[in-house]
Amino acid sequence: MNDVVDQIRERIEAGRFRLSDHAQGRLNERSILLSDILASIPTWTVVETYTTGRMGPSFLARHILPAGTIHAVWGMINDTAVHAVLVTVYLPDKDKWDEHSTSRRKA
Template sequence: MDIADLIQAVQANRINITQHARREAREDNLLLDEIIHSIQNGEIIEDYPTDTPYPSCLIYGENQNGYPVHSVWAYAPDSQMAILITVYRPDPERWIDWKVRK
């Protein structure tokens, strides 16, 4: 997956946010601005090419204050839509440098 496609879709406001992602964002007190900032300055740390209906990926980025944010996105090439599947603040007990699972 190409993060540039996701960023372009986000910048064009072609975003679909799942109910699960909305719940997770609320639970972790993440605002949409933080999530958007984290993807625009982020990197793909895991790729899930066999996910359906579209391949997805885990993106690590930081919010405007430098705090880590993980988000899982899919990209629908037919509609050029970015789909936010889930988002959370990563647990330092489970990640090395926020990028590698322990």
């Protein structure tokens, strides 16, 4: 899965990414700036990886922004896709995530 993370990072850094309609809506709702997310990519933490999904192989990343921590799901239809996709963004629920937003709390 590290290959997918690297491939997605390379696409983002080359400007070859797009936002899903869902992600755009979440950014607008939460007043999160895409530029802040992009600026935090060098220090993101990959929290979970997914081998399949609507957007293909994807992963959940923790981004530290000036306004606080968010989670973002980044994906790619397949390894030959031209663009990476920002699938969604959300604020980690403190009841569901540890204090660093990197591990799910046990139910």
